[in-house]
Amino acid sequence: GQQVMQIPQYQHVQEGEDFTTYCNSSTTLSNIQWYKQRPGGHPVFLIQLVKSGEVKKQKRLTFQFGEAKKNSSLHITATQTTDVGTYFCAGGRDGATNKLIFGTGTLLAVQP
Amino acid sequence: DTAVSQTPKYLVTQMGNDKSIKCEQNLGHDTMYWYKQDSKKFLKIMFSYNNKELIINETVPNRFSPKSPDKAHLNLHINSLELGDSAVYFCASSQTRLAGVETQYFGPGTRLLVL
Numbered sequence: 001g002q003q004v005m006q007i008p009q010y011q012h013v014q015e016g017e018d019f020t021t022y023c024n025s026s027t028t029l030s031n032i033q034w035y036k037q038r039p040g041g042h043p044v045f046l047i048q049l050v051k052s053g054e055v056k057k058q059k060r061l062t063f064q065f066g067e068a069k070k071n072s073s074l075h076i077t078a079t080q081t082t083d084v085g086t087y088f089c090a091g092g093r094d095g096a097t098n099k100l101i102f103g104t105g106t107l108l109a110v111q112p
Numbered sequence: 113d114t115a116v117s118q119t120p121k122y123l124v125t126q127m128g129n130d131k132s133i134k135c136e137q138n139l140g141h142d143t144m145y146w147y148k149q150d151s152k153k154f155l156k157i158m159f160s161y162n163n164k165e166l167i168i169n170e171t172v173p174n175r176f177s178p179k180s181p182d183k184a185h186l187n188l189h190i191n192s193l194e195l196g197d198s199a200v201y202f203c204a205s206s207q208t209r210l211a212g213v214e215t216q217y218f219g220p221g222t223r224l225l226v227l
Binding site for chain 2: 033037041042043044045048086088090099100101102104105107
């Protein structure tokens, strides 16, 4: 079945350092979404990318969708303690309306 | 004004018991989901309903039975609970699109512990 893997599984950074998580799908995606889950919380939508090669920015966060629409990345510049949490990518497929396959997640810890 | 709410928030029960989790959304969405998040944080879809009709039914033991009385509610009943059912169960909702996947809004989760 379709799999969506993320690396790294866990990242510990000092506040102010940059952070990147990578997302790879075994199949071509129609779109990719990113969610953030704070410790003890629930996943919260961050952004959606649809076009091949698309890049979107939200303040210190930069999201990218690969040209082949099989991978994506999330880069955080100058991390802050409020960035702590697990970041999930989630891919949709054409013909699989409403179904998202969530990635394995990357847990980010930020040391002040 | 909680968009997606779940009850209960915590559920501790003995093996073999039957329990239900309830979910309600007030976003006017027509699609609802149940996800299971295990101890390693993997989020796996279990079921999805669109306008009260089951549209996604992943490989889930038939001890799990979802029920959608209307498009704003999706409940999950679990029979004969097992230790491996311990997890966080998230309800989510979204608006149907003709193609692709719409943003999903998650409830706060139900933390189930089976002893």
